[in-house]
Amino acid sequence: MGAIGDLFGWIATPLYYAISGILLVWQKxxxxxxxxxxxxxxxAIVGLTVTIRALLIPLFVKQINSSRNMQLLQPKVKELQKKYGxxxxxxANETMKLYKDSGTNPFASCLPLLLQMPIFFVLFRLLSHASKGDGKGFLSDEAAHEFANSTWLGSLLSDQFTTADHISTQILTGFLVVAMIATTFLTQRQLMSKNMPADAMTGQYAQQQKLLLYVLPVVFAVGGIAFPVGTILYWTSSNLWTMGQQxxxxxxxxxxxxxxxxAKQERxxxxxxKKGLTDAEIDIAEANEAAAEKRPATRTQPKNQTRSQRKKAGTSAGRSTTQKNGGTK
Known part of the structure; x- marks a missing residue:
């Protein structure tokens, strides 16, 4: 536990300063x-959420592209399963080769969630220390005490459902937990019902998505009642951002x-x-778009060459062009 604690402390220390700094800026x-x-x-907690999620937008784009390519590759994955089952x-080797050739990282969809978990737990620890008047990062002891003991909708931000003395706190935390579960479920359901091809609704990837659909809400329901109001507010706000962004x-x-x-094609x-295009012109435009979207783009890695090799290749190409044209005049 000592080594694990030291590792967490090494990771958490800069996060304490970053999170407390962002909170103070928004609070002011x-x-x-x-x-x-x-x-x-x-x-300020909602502002922290917006700031963190805005910083994670590039990773979210990678996540969306990876999930998109994973869906498009499912027919090929099924072919590999039939061939090498x-x-x-x-x-496994052929599947990973397929992902690599298409530039798809099957683990990219987990990155935003994994990066948010340390932030979530540091915010939890920040509130826990603040409730005892112990400041962390840029939060002084006085500011930490004010933060933890601030009353919002009849509850302290450091209160928990399991330890609350007032029914108002239990109602608020219960509502936030339900909102957190609902947004998690609806976000995952939105992805599966609207943005997964019919041939991708079966197989290992689809089973993983269905598992997340029902497991994550249960995890949040069990864990949510043990977290302070402030951390549940952060997670619910983050879920709302994810749902809207998705x-x-x-x-x-x-x-x-x-x-x-x-639906997008229809729009x-x-x-x-409305722009006055004919049906034939519309059909051509849609055919071009469908061809462009047919499969994920593959990446061709350029060969490493020395300067002399590139110069020699350029000279050879020039001579070949001259010979094809019948020589210089």
Whole structure:
């Protein structure tokens, strides 16, 4: 436990400063317009969520692209399963080769969640220490005490469902936990119902998605009642951000062969009709888009060459061109 504790402390120390700094900036900003300290700190937690999720947008884009490619590759994965189903090692190697050739990282979809977990637990520890008047990072002892003991909707931000003395705290934490579970379920359900092709609804990837659909809400329900109001507020806000962000991406950049893709095609067709395009021109445009979206782009790695090799290749190419053209005049 000593080594694990030291590792967590090494990771958590910079996070204490980063999270407490962001919280203080948002709290000071809201203090100019909101007199209630409870609302200042509660909205500061929402501001922390917005800041963290905005910083994670590049990773979210990679996550969406990876999930999209995973869906598009499912027919090929099934072919590999039929071909190498008797040899698990060969199947695993060929599947990873397929992902590598298409530039798909099957673990990219976990990155945003994994990166948020340390932030979530550091915020939990920050609130736990603050409830005892112990400041961390940029939070002084006085500011930490104010943060933990600020009343928001009748509850302290450091209160928990399991240790609450007031029914108002249990009602608030219960509502936030239900909201956290609902947003988690709806986000995953939105992905499966609108942005997964029919041929991707079976197989290992689909089973993983279905497992997450029902397991994650249960995990949050069990764990949520043990977390302070402030951390549940952070996680619920993060879930709302994820749901909205995913809705935008699915609506504007859906995977081919999905209900969301069909809906987007219909919207695009209506827009083109309004622009005065003929049915034939619309069909051509849709065919071009379908061809571009047919499969994930593969990456071709350039060969490493020395400068002399590149110069020699360029000279050879020039001579070949001259010979084809019949020589210089």
């Amino acid at each position: 900003a809201f203090a100019y317009v909101i007199p209630s300290e409870g609302w200042q700190w509660a909205l 008797h040899d698990r090692e060969k199947l 809705f935008y991406v699915i609506r504007n950049n859906p995977a081919p062969g999905t209900p969301a893709f069909d 695009d067709r209506e827009k083109r009709k």
